[in-house]
Amino acid sequence: MPNNTQEPQAVCDPISRSAIFLTLTVARGEDQADTVRQWCGDIAALVRAVGTRAPSARLSCVCGFGAEAWARLFGAPRPAALHPFREFGSGERRAIATPGDILLHIRADHMDLCFELAAQLLGKLGDAVTVVDEVHGFRYFDLRDMVGFVDGTENPSGRRAADYTIIGAEDPEFAGGSYVIVQKYFHDLDAWNGLTVEQQEKIIGREKLSDVELDAAVKPSCSHSSLTTLEENGQEVKILRHNMAFGRPGAKEFGTYFIGYARTPAPIEQMMENMFVGRPPGNYDRLLDYSRAVTGGLFFVPSADLLEALPDRSPAAAASTSSSSAPSHEAGRSGTLNIGSLKGTAQHE
Numbered sequence: 001m002p003n004n005t006q007e008p009q010a011v012c013d014p015i016s017r018s019a020i021f022l023t024l025t026v027a028r029g030e031d032q033a034d035t036v037r038q039w040c041g042d043i044a045a046l047v048r049a050v051g052t053r054a055p056s057a058r059l060s061c062v063c064g065f066g067a068e069a070w071a072r073l074f075g076a077p078r079p080a081a082l083h084p085f086r087e088f089g090s091g092e093r094r095a096i097a098t099p100g101d102i103l104l105h106i107r108a109d110h111m112d113l114c115f116e117l118a119a120q121l122l123g124k125l126g127d128a129v130t131v132v133d134e135v136h137g138f139r140y141f142d143l144r145d146m147v148g149f150v151d152g153t154e155n156p157s158g159r160r161a162a163d164y165t166i167i168g169a170e171d172p173e174f175a176g177g178s179y180v181i182v183q184k185y186f187h188d189l190d191a192w193n194g195l196t197v198e199q200q201e202k203i204i205g206r207e208k209l210s211d212v213e214l215d216a217a218v219k220p221s222c223s224h225s226s227l228t229t230l231e232e233n234g235q236e237v238k239i240l241r242h243n244m245a246f247g248r249p250g251a252k253e254f255g256t257y258f259i260g261y262a263r264t265p266a267p268i269e270q271m272m273e274n275m276f277v278g279r280p281p282g283n284y285d286r287l288l289d290y291s292r293a294v295t296g297g298l299f300f301v302p303s304a305d306l307l308e309a310l311p312d313r314s315p316a317a318a319a320s321t322s323s324s325s326a327p328s329h330e331a332g333r334s335g336t337l338n339i340g341s342l343k344g345t346a347q348h349e
């Protein structure tokens with residue numbers, strides 16, 4: 001079967017107004033693993049059942065699996081670049097790894113649809129999972145995040161979004177899949193709002209009201225937008241972000257949920273290293289003086305077709321059918337961004 005026919009999950013759907021992010025751990029035991037595998041085959045039908053009642057709200061769900069969970073639930077072969085979340089930085093400024101076997105990224109323009117789908121999905125999983133993190137996110141006014149800036153402006157769109165996020169010929173067995181990294185950030189909003197707008201703009205690298213990028217002559221090399229701009233072989237390497245604001249004003253909790261998709265984790269990891277360690281080291285992202293990452297997870301997002309086929313993919317079944325065609329697990333670990341040569345690959349036509 002040609003691999004370029006695999007339908008991706010809703011990774012590249014447009015920015016929504018609401019989202020629920022659920023991080024789950026799977027209980028030990030064969031019955032629990034089997035419940036999760038069977039559930040994978042039900043996800044698409046549940047999205048249809050809930051979403052068809054309000055089509056204009058564009059309900060979608062993306063489901064991803066952590067490295068350890070993939071091995072335990074589905075065995076070999078495993079996605080070539082899937083590994084546990086890598087930590088960056090030290091002391092107060094640290095990108096930490098936290099537990100997570102399954103990530104659910106549920107999106108819609110109305111929170112009631114996200115809520116209903118989350119409840120239905122969790123209901124089917126029952127005791128097989130524990131919810132270790134749940135965030136209900138929203139977009140502020142004109143698509144701003146919790147620090148008050150428009151977020152998502154430089155996202156690739158259309159065909160380019162798929163080129164930057166959807167796995168192609170580099171890992172044929174998992175073509176149509178993607179990788180996603182999430183981090184939940186809390187902001188010290190009193191301190192952030194104590195800065196002048198000009199100081200905030202220099203930290204982000206864009207004008208706050210107009211969202212226009214600062215002129216190169218005044219934009220610091222440690223601005224968030226400078227440190228997250230990557231080039232490989234003279235070409236910009238992008239990721240796709242669907243960040244959301246969240247919080248509880250009564251508890252003085254103000255946050256941004258970062259979620260970034262790419263066809264290998266490498267560019268997102270490079271951006272985190274630039275932000276937390278600095279480029280060069282020490283020239284770090286000042287947004288982190290006002291923001292603390294309290295979670296960190298890396299997940300593989302199978303194609304929609306593979307997700308529906310996962311009920312038949314227990315480690316035992318995989319062991320009996322897998323052969324010498326297992327992909328190299330070293331791909332994506334070479335230290336390069338590993339996607340430059342793949343730009344323009346026509347796997348989405």
Ligand code: HEM
Nearest residue numbers: 147149150151152153154185225228256258268271272291
């Ligand atoms: C506290 C959490 C974060 C906040 C509030 C935040 C906010 C923003 C804002 C306001 C922009 C400018 C508008 C835009 O292009 O979207 C931006 C750009 C960007 N951010 Fe973040 N971000 C956060 C974390 C991260 C992380 C952890 C990464 C990657 C590891 C990241 C990657 C990017 C990228 C790639 C851009 C576009 C840069 C460009 O091409 O100009 N962000 N972010």
